Amino acid sequence: xxxxxxxxxxxxxxxxxxxIVSHQLMLRAGxxxxxxxxxxxxxxxxLRVLKKxxxxxxxxMNRAGAIEVLMPTxxxxxxxxxxxxxxxxxxEMLRIKDRHERDLLYGPTAEEVITEIFRAYVKSYxxxxxNLYNIQWKFRDERRPRFGVMxxxxxLMKDAYSFDVDEAAARRSYNRMFLAYLNTYARMGLxxxxxxxxxxxxxxxxxxxxxxxxxxxxxxxxxxxxxVEMGAPGPDIDWDGDxxxxxxxxxxxxxxxxxxxxxxxxKKEVPEAKRMTARGIEVGHIFYFGDKYSKPxxxxxxxxxxxxxxxxxxxxxxxxTRLMGAIIEASHDEAGIIWPDxxxxxxxxxxxxxVGEAAVDQAAEAAYRGLQSAGKETLLDDRDERPGAxxxxxxLVGLPWQLIVGPKGVADGVVEIKRRATGExxxxxxxxxxxxxxx
Ligand code: 5CA
Numbered sequence: 001x002x003x004x005x006x007x008x009x010x011x012x013x014x015x016x017x018x019x020i021v022s023h024q025l026m027l028r029a030g031x032x033x034x035x036x037x038x039x040x041x042x043x044x045x046x047l048r049v050l051k052k053x054x055x056x057x058x059x060x061m062n063r064a065g066a067i068e069v070l071m072p073t074x075x076x077x078x079x080x081x082x083x084x085x086x087x088x089x090x091x092e093m094l095r096i097k098d099r100h101e102r103d104l105l106y107g108p109t110a111e112e113v114i115t116e117i118f119r120a121y122v123k124s125y126x127x128x129x130x131n132l133y134n135i136q137w138k139f140r141d142e143r144r145p146r147f148g149v150m151x152x153x154x155x156l157m158k159d160a161y162s163f164d165v166d167e168a169a170a171r172r173s174y175n176r177m178f179l180a181y182l183n184t185y186a187r188m189g190l191x192x193x194x195x196x197x198x199x200x201x202x203x204x205x206x207x208x209x210x211x212x213x214x215x216x217x218x219x220x221x222x223x224x225x226x227x228v229e230m231g232a233p234g235p236d237i238d239w240d241g242d243x244x245x246x247x248x249x250x251x252x253x254x255x256x257x258x259x260x261x262x263x264x265x266x267k268k269e270v271p272e273a274k275r276m277t278a279r280g281i282e283v284g285h286i287f288y289f290g291d292k293y294s295k296p297x298x299x300x301x302x303x304x305x306x307x308x309x310x311x312x313x314x315x316x317x318x319x320x321t322r323l324m325g326a327i328i329e330a331s332h333d334e335a336g337i338i339w340p341d342x343x344x345x346x347x348x349x350x351x352x353x354x355v356g357e358a359a360v361d362q363a364a365e366a367a368y369r370g371l372q373s374a375g376k377e378t379l380l381d382d383r384d385e386r387p388g389a390x391x392x393x394x395x396l397v398g399l400p401w402q403l404i405v406g407p408k409g410v411a412d413g414v415v416e417i418k419r420r421a422t423g424e425x426x427x428x429x430x431x432x433x434x435x436x437x438x439x
Contacts, residue, residue, distance in 0.1 A: 001346070003381045007044050010393045020216040022328035023148030025337050029397045031324070038145025038153030045397060046324070048345035050156065053323050054135055056187045056342065057158045064180035064239055066131040066160050071113045073137050077103030079112040082297050089201065092140045106139035109202070111293045111315055114161040118311065119299035125165040128301065128311070129173055133160030135320060149321040150281065151218070156320040163311045165303055167290065170312035174206065174288045175243040177316040179233050181210050181284050182250075184318065186232035188327055189340030192283060193228055194250055195221050198259040202315060204289025209257055211280035214329040219282050222266050223255035225274040257282075281326045288314040337398030338421050347376040348437055349399050353387050353406035363430070364405040367415060370434045371403070395420065401437050 007030075014024035026032050031046030042050055058068065074096070080086035094106040107113065114132055122130065135158045145153050162173035178194065185192035190212050197209040211221050213228070233246050254269045256262065266275065291310035294300070300308040331338045339345065348371055352364035364380065371378040379399065381390050387406075394402055404416040409427070417433045418425045428436065 001379050003349075003379055003383050006379070008393075008397065009043065010396055018148065020147050020150070020329070021332060022150070022216075022325040025328050025332060025396070026148055026325065029337055032149065034148075036153075038142060038151070040149060040152065040154070040321075045345040049324055049339070049343055050321065052343040052345075053188065053327075054156070054158075054320055057184055057318050057320060058135065060180045060184040060187070060235075061133050061158065061160060063183075063235060064131075064176045066133045066177075066180075068134065069114075069117070069132050070134050071107070071110050071117075071136060073107055073139070074104050075107045075110070075113055077105055079116055079297075080105065083112050083115075083293050084296055085112070085201070092142065094139045094141050107136075108138055108140045109157075109315070109317070110134070110136070110159055111161065111202070111313075112297070115293045115297045115299050115313070118161075118163055119294075119297065122163065122299075122311075123301060125301050125303050129162065129164045129169055131160055131162040131173060131176075133158060133316070147216070147218075148325055150325045152321060155322065158318040158320055160316040162314045162316070163299075163301075165301060165309075165312065167312055170288055170290070170314055171206075172243070174286065174314050175247045176239060177286050177314070178208065178247050178250075179237065179243055181286065181316075181318070182232035183235055185210065185212070185283065187342055188323065189342065190283070190323075190327065190330055191228065193221065193223055193255055193280070195223060195255040195257050196251075196260045197257045197285060199287050199289065202285075202287045202289065203292045204287045204314075206288040208251075208286050209282045210284035210286075211257075212283050212326045212330060213278050213280045214326065215279055216329060217280040217282075219280050220258040220261075221255065221276075221278055221280050222258075222261050223276050223278075224253035224270045225276045227253040227255050228276060281322065281329065282319070283323050283326050284316075284318045286314065286316040332398070335392070336396035339398045339400060341400050344400050345377075345397070346379045346399050347371075348401035348403055349379045349381050349394050351381045351387075351390055351394065351402055351404045353390075353404065355382055355384050357407060359410050360405055360407050363410045363415070367403050367405060367430055367434070370430065371437065374434060374438045376437060403433055403437065 009030040011028045014028050018024040032040040096104045138157045164170040192210040194208045197207045199207040294310035350367045354360040368380045402418040415433050416427050
């Protein structure tokens with residue numbers, strides 16, 4: 001992509017209502033534009049990041065055996081009357097009437113819709129387990145939308161729903177999601193801590209939130225330091241095997257959200273030097289709630305004994321748009337965003353420092369073509385701007401690499417490469433530079 005023809009509207013200063021650094025940087029880097037309180041348009045760079053985050057979530061869901069569907073954003077109120085949640089959900093639900101005076105709503109979550117789909121087709125334990133997910137826009141009319149995509153009203157969520165014949169099987173499904181979540185966040189360069197959580201309006205008695213530590217986070221967590229250090233299990237675990245030991249290893253150590261926190265237990269179970277109290281961002285939340293929806297909505301399956309019982313369910317949410325903010329909170333400096341390679345909008349910017357000078361233009365074009373043919377997503381900065389302005393905007397948008405082509409280097413047969421994360425620079429012949437970036 002040639003920057004001279006692209007749409008990357010960076011801002012020198014953040015609008016004054018952006019209070020936290022990720023929101024400021026998302027606006028300044030031209031990733032998002034607010035259209036109404038808590039409602040954002042995704043601009044080209046922001047959309048590229050969103051798609052990458054979404055794709056990582058998708059791949060890790062698929063790896064863990066979940067199957068993708070796409071449910072509508074608008075749902076029938078009657079389904080929510082069946083589950084009994086229509087009145088309970090309150091003012092956070094955006095309620096709509098169509099031309100036939102039928103009550104609709106913009107889905108804040110999709111337990112009812114997925115249960116309706118499931119009960120239409122699945123009747124026997126032989127078809128279980130199943131885990132269906134979608135990555136779809138949700139709407140919650142939050143009282144205080146704030147911090148940009150962190151607490152939006154319209155936001156992208158991955159929501160998965162598991163169906164099992166009994167509680168033991170449902171826990172196996174829960175365990176698969178628990179571990180898949182840790183792998184998902186790790187691929188984005190994030191360290192997520194699973195903490196015991198309150199199930200809130202989703203319901204159920206087993207629930208974990210996944211928290212990224214950040215001072216600006218809205219959640220407070222209390223955890224054993226060793227849990228913070230513990231890595232993700234990695235993709236190569238036996239997803240059909242017994243995952244309980246891997247989950248136990250991570251749930252044995254004390255970790256709780258503020259609603260679930262028990263100060264006395266924290267003191268008793270965690271040595272003082274290991275007690276961590278911190279703020280964090282909730283980037284995922286998983287629930288096991290048994291027959292809370294399947295019973296009132298009559299989603300039943302026949303067991304091996306031929307007796308029909310409500311199917312055992314869990315639901316599993318990831319805040320996809322919120323993750324963009326969380327990644328920036330975790331990875332930035334004074335100059336701007338530092339994207340992890342896995343979610344960067346482009347891999348590399350080729351910076352032409354002397355646009356219009358034939359030898360420099362030619363060298364920049366050669367670098368651009370070389371990177372593209374190596375499969376690198378490349379932005380060619382061919383804008384007619386001062387070098388200082390180019391570097392400021394490229395550091396702000398935070399691509400992992402810059403390959404800098406200037407008149408002096410061209411005369412000497414070299415280019416410069418810069419790694420955004422470390423600031424490390426190397427001067428090399430073009431071929432060696434391409435090799436370093438190709439990795
Ligand atoms: N049905 C369940 C799981 S699918 C559910 O809705 N869970 S939730 O309410 O916890 O939401 C799942 C995730 O969506 C949260 O962990 C959070 O990361 C994200 N999320 C929730 N509300 C918002 C919001 N207003 N703005 C941005 N992300 C949000």
